[in-house]
Amino acid sequence: MESKEMALKIAQQLDSKKAMDVTVIDIQYKSSFADYFVLATGSSNRQLGSLVDYVEDVMEPAGEFPKGVEGQESTGWVLMDYGDVIVNIMSAEMRDKYNIEKVWGDCDTLDIN
Numbered sequence: 001m002e003s004k005e006m007a008l009k010i011a012q013q014l015d016s017k018k019a020m021d022v023t024v025i026d027i028q029y030k031s032s033f034a035d036y037f038v039l040a041t042g043s044s045n046r047q048l049g050s051l052v053d054y055v056e057d058v059m060e061p062a063g064e065f066p067k068g069v070e071g072q073e074s075t076g077w078v079l080m081d082y083g084d085v086i087v088n089i090m091s092a093e094m095r096d097k098y099n100i101e102k103v104w105g106d107c108d109t110l111d112i113n
Helices: 003-016 045-062 092-098
Strands: 020-026 036-042 068-070 077-081 085-091 108-110
Touching (some): 003 020
Parallel strands (some): 036 085
Antiparallel strands (some): 020 108, 077 085
């Protein structure tokens, strides 16, 4: 699966599960470690965990498995490394604190619809 297709699929699935502020940032021209960031906000630790599990469940049948998963729901930030696609599922507090959209503000965002 191409990285753009994967990023959009993950974003659309997160959006369908009521994740908030789902965003895909195209970082391929500014980064050597990935092509896309997928960002999503969960409303509770429980929802963060459910969203992480759901991404794995959706990607597994396509033969895509995370190379690593860092963080825990209780910390408010879980990062899933799918190689060229990095998925960040965060609490609203963590998303505001680290403001990834501002850090990568010179990159384009993709329409997930």
